[in-house]
Amino acid sequence: MYAASMNEAPDRGSTPVQAPQADASALLLRVAEHRDKQALSALFTLFAPKLKSMMLRLGANEALADDLVQETMLTVWRKSHLYARRKGAASTWIYTIARNLRIDHVRRLSSRPYADVEAIEIESDAPSSQQIIETNETVSRVKAALAILPKEQMEILSLSYEHDLSQTEIAEKLGLPLGTVKSRMRLAYEKLRPVLGDLQ
Amino acid sequence: MTVAHHPQPETLMAYAAGTLDQAYTVVIATHLAMCGACRGEVAHLEDVGGAILEKEAEAKIGADALDRLLSALDGSPEEEPRPAPIKRHEGVPSPLAPYLKGGLESIEWKRKGPKAWLAELEVPANSHSRLVLLKVGAGAAMPEHGHGGHELTLILSGAYNDRFGRFAAGDLADHDDDVDHQPIAEEGEDCICLVALDAPLAFKSRLMRVLQPLTGL
Numbered sequence: 220m221y222a223a224s225m226n227e228a229p230d231r232g233s234t235p236v237q238a239p240q241a242d243a244s245a246l247l248l249r250v251a252e253h254r255d256k257q258a259l260s261a262l263f264t265l266f267a268p269k270l271k272s273m274m275l276r277l278g279a280n281e282a283l284a285d286d287l288v289q290e291t292m293l294t295v296w297r298k299s300h301l302y303a304r305r306k307g308a309a310s311t312w313i314y315t316i317a318r319n320l321r322i323d324h325v326r327r328l329s330s331r332p333y334a335d336v337e338a339i340e341i342e343s344d345a346p347s348s349q350q351i352i353e354t355n356e357t358v359s360r361v362k363a364a365l366a367i368l369p370k371e372q373m374e375i376l377s378l379s380y381e382h383d384l385s386q387t388e389i390a391e392k393l394g395l396p397l398g399t400v401k402s403r404m405r406l407a408y409e410k411l412r413p414v415l416g417d418l419q
Numbered sequence: 420m421t422v423a424h425h426p427q428p429e430t431l432m433a434y435a436a437g438t439l440d441q442a443y444t445v446v447i448a449t450h451l452a453m454c455g456a457c458r459g460e461v462a463h464l465e466d467v468g469g470a471i472l473e474k475e476a477e478a479k480i481g482a483d484a485l486d487r488l489l490s491a492l493d494g495s496p497e498e499e500p501r502p503a504p505i506k507r508h509e510g511v512p513s514p515l516a517p518y519l520k521g522g523l524e525s526i527e528w529k530r531k532g533p534k535a536w537l538a539e540l541e542v543p544a545n546s547h548s549r550l551v552l553l554k555v556g557a558g559a560a561m562p563e564h565g566h567g568g569h570e571l572t573l574i575l576s577g578a579y580n581d582r583f584g585r586f587a588a589g590d591l592a593d594h595d596d597d598v599d600h601q602p603i604a605e606e607g608e609d610c611i612c613l614v615a616l617d618a619p620l621a622f623k624s625r626l627m628r629v630l631q632p633l634t635g636l
Binding site for chain 2: 267273307310313319326330335340376379397
């Protein structure tokens with residue numbers, strides 16, 4: 220069928236969210252440019268259940284997890300003009316907002332250094348729309364690469380990105396030397412690096 | 420600025436995952452302010468976070484949660500209020516500015532040896548790391564030392580040489596536990612470094628080791 224040949228998304232079996240992620244970038248731009256509340260509602264439907272799951276796993280109770288999801292989505296609304304300038308994958312941008320809230324509220328440290336670096340990055344360049352597509356594809360490629368990562372390397376990434384554990388905390392939790400945690404992280408990096416996009 | 424020495428990939432990954440302690444975060448962010456290549460690298464590593472969020476399981480969201488969000492929008496300012504800009508001084512990148520409000524000239528150095536000075540910067544009380552400025556006089560050697568844990572050293576001004584090469588402004592030395600090296604500051608200018616160190620105890624023991632030959636303690 221003609222329409223099908225236009226859409227050559229690789230069949231990744233039961234991974235259903237490739238098309239919605241491309242849509243998510245368009246939704247974010249509608250929020251940024253048109254202050255479109257329907258687009259924000261659609262983003263909420265896509266991301267709120269995942270964000271809440273993430274916050275619950277970090278030890279937040281039901282009420283705090285709900286509050287952090289609200290705050291993440293409210294920040295998406297308020298800062299969407301910054302997304303419109305920086306672009307990239309929607310899920311990556313929303314991930315960074317949730318990460319920064321997590322640093323402020325769960326770790327009780329300051330995410331201000333991240334905000335300062337983001338401001339520098341926005342001043343220094345603005346990716347083209349071509350790069351938006353590439354970055355959405357990058358996230359899909361990273362997901363595929365994560366699926367075939369050796370178990371012990373995926374465990375380290377998961378404890379770091381999902382469970383918010385430092386390398387020292389991961390070493391303690393797994394009963395491994397810190398050097399082993401670092402070298403597994405390095406091996407995961409080397410496996411992922413080819414799909415992450417151009418070397419700078 | 421040409422930066423020759425960068426953080427280890429696993430350090431940038433931990434930064435992208437948001438799991439570095441405050442002092443390490445500030446040192447990496449300050450390096451990022453000086454290094455476009457590493458900013459690009461961190462953007463890539465944040466895509467790993469995006470991919471992991473997409474794979475995340477879904478928790479049940481309360482029926483009223485979306486309405487709560489939409490009604491909050493009406494009372495919300497149109498844009499996130501920008502944090503008040505912090506006055507920046509010459510040679511102080513923005514991620515470091517909150518810790519150095521008076522600029523590099525107003526640092527209260529504590530003399531730790533004939534040609535070594537140290538100033539401790541204030542990090543949140545629950546930090547597990549310390550943020551210090553280290554100044555080594557032009558031409559002076561830091562005593563040879565091993566590291567009591569993870570240490571990040573970012574050169575802010577001047578330069579030093581050790582067996583890993585020449586480290587000048589913007590360069591970052593990312594060393595672990597048992598790396599022995601003997602940095603020697605270049606002639607002509609004091610070398611000022613921003614250093615993140617492990618928890619107070621490790622810091623003290625390491626500091627004692629570094630300073631012993633200088634102070635004779």
